[in-house]
Amino acid sequence: MDWSTATKLVNSKLSIPIDQHFKLCAGPGAGKTTFLIHHIRRILTYSTRLSKSRRIACITYTNTGVETIRSRLKDTGEDIEISTIHSFLYTHVVKPYLWLLNDISFPLDRLEGHDEIKPSYTTLKEYKQRTSQFWIKDDQGLSNALSKLSWVINKQEEVELGFLKPYHGKVEERFIKKNSYLTYKEICWEQGMMSHDDVLYFSYLILKKHEKVKEIIRAKFPYFLIDEFQDTSPIQVAITTLLAEKEITVGVIGDPSQSIYSFQGANGKTFSQFNIKGMSFYILENNHRSTIQIISVLNHMRNDKHFIQHSPDNKVGNKPVILIGDVFSSYRYFLENVKNDWCVLSYKNEVTNRIKYDIRDIVTTDFDLFYRDNKRGRLIYFVVHALEYGRQMKLKDAIKYMKKAYRSIEDFTDQDAFRNLKRLLNNYEDYYSNNIKDFYNTHIFNYYGVKSKITKGEISEYYENLGFDRLAAIVNIADDKSFHKTIHKAKGDEFKNVLVISSENNYNKQLDFLLSPDMSKEEHRVFYVV
Known part of the structure; x- marks a missing residue:
């Protein structure tokens, strides 16, 4: 990312051209949502490209983000569509145009949305029979492996099915056959099951193969704004690039140091490397949310001479406190010293759920009762x-x-x-x-x-x-609204008091993100996001 070409914005309500591609880098607490709302309102006020059939598409990563933006734009009528990328693509590309993919064996009469797929015993049995992999006895292990299959962009810029980590495809110390990956998907499709990841795959194929569909999407949405762009996967970026080839104005907002979804295919370099001809680059540095004490920690962790946050209001507060010792003792201490507006966060779902359900020993992440x-x-x-x-x-x-x-x-x-x-x-x-x-x-x-x-x-x-x-403790609730959740699910939330629990037993490693911060490591970026 060429920081020398960036224009610094001193606050989140400054205006930028509405009909020009843009990329905005905004740090924690900088007011990126305020910027996005302000920019949308300017488009609604001044654009000559909107009509009853031509609207703004505002895409964000989570349903929580959708609700936040929607609540702040509730007076804007029908001129804007706010949704996650999967919901947008399913509604406007997959559902109306999947029939164009003649080589896809998906029964159109069973097209009823997309979901996380946990294969049944019958599905696994059919998979083993079709692929002649009768050696697999561990159905739970096989299910875990197949559930991690992802559509990825290879070096030839083609979409293929694979694993983000090679060991994800290992069952009983052996790797499942590479040529059997697609068979699993076909079995799911025949049963009318479409995963969230399949929505991206089908959308990419439709937009890549059918120019007319691209023209229709561009005509319906002359503005395509994407929040949390650092969390997008390569296939999502490829889809955005396809749409941005002409007619449509693209704006992306994000921060490479807040990229924490590599387990879903996101890449920290995505935001930095993304570029469209004529795109302007802006930086929003000031931190309106945090105190001077917290901002000092953030700048120390980021250690980037090109990006240093300040508090425009010189907010002052207590220094962050490090608690070393038993998790439950730390939790009790935390609750004794804060009265309201608090949240408990951890990297892993099972760690926060141990506290939530008061389970003193290790929580097994999955149970075999399904099989x-x-x-x-x-x-x-x-x-x-x-x-x-x-x-x-x-x-x-x-x-x-x-x-x-x-x-x-x-x-x-x-x-x-x-x-x-x-x-x-x-x-x-x-x-x-x-x-x-x-x-x-x-x-x-x-x-x-x-x-x-x-x-x-x-x-x-x-x-x-x-x-x-x-x-109950293994239930991984999407867009968790409780006061005990993962750091990933809390992204975008604001609390006055936060207890962050490390899942590591090595105290030195737990504090590594403070003692030797390295934003190239996702485990450090996770704590920066907090």
Whole structure:
């Protein structure tokens, strides 16, 4: 990134040309959302390129980001569409134009959105049969591997299916066949299952092969603004580049030092290297949110002479405190010293959930009940997911998981899902501290056609030793609204008091991001984002 060409903006409400491609680098607390809102309002006021059929597309990375921008633009009417990149592409590219891809075996009558896919026992069995990989006995390991398959851009700038890390494709000390990757996808597609990643793949193919579709998208959206651009994957960048070839004005906002989604294909260099002919480069340095004490730590970590933050209001506060010792003792100390507006963060979901559910030993990240007990295990797995989403009032997701749980029950409707959710949530305190066997036999058995009771044998012993709280603790809630979440999910949130917990046992390594900061390391950038 050529910093010498950048124009520094002293505050987030300064205006830039509305019909010129731009890239804005904005550090933590700089007011990038304020800048984005201000820029959108200027487009709405001064642009001559908008109409009832021509709108602004505003893309951000998470649903939390969507809600934040939407709440601040609630008076703008129908002139702007705010969504995640997956939702935007599904609505405007995949859903209306998937039929153009003649070589894709996806049943169009089963096109019902996109979701995270956890393959069933039947799906894995079909995969092993079609690919002659009968040596695979570990269904849980196979499921974990196949779930990590991603569509990537290779060195020839072609899209191919692969793993972001080679070891992700390893099961039972052997690698699954490379020529079997696509077979797994085809089996999912035949069943009407489309992953979030598939949305990107299909969109890229459609836009690459069909010029007319590109023209339609450009005509509908003359402005394409992308927030958190450092978190985009190469295939998302390729899609943006395809759209930006003509007619459309592209604006991207981000910060390479806040790139923390490499596990989803994002690359810290993406923002720095992205360029479109005629694109202007701006920097927003000032930090309006943080105190001088926190900004001093941020500048120390970043250690970049081209990017030094200041507090325009000279906000003063307490110095950050480092607590060394037991996690739960630190948590108690934290709660004793803060009264409100707080949040507990960690790099890993299982670490924050240990505190949230008061589990003193290690939380296993996944359980084999999905394959060990097949249909019943699947039902339990999805019911627990539904309940944890329901506790956060994420009713749409809760009902979706409840319907997955009872998919074998004929005519199980959304109303049934809601009634069952309400019944179980009303009794949450009765089973939260019990084991899964008691939970199932008391609250699941004999409701909605469930007739198989857990009685004896190895599976009975397994469920007796599995606490409901431990299964609840592995639920990884997207756009988590609780006060215990991962750093990734808290991105964009603001709290006056934050307890950040490292998942490492080596104290020296825990403090490495302060003692020897290196923004080329994602594990250091994660703490910078906080």
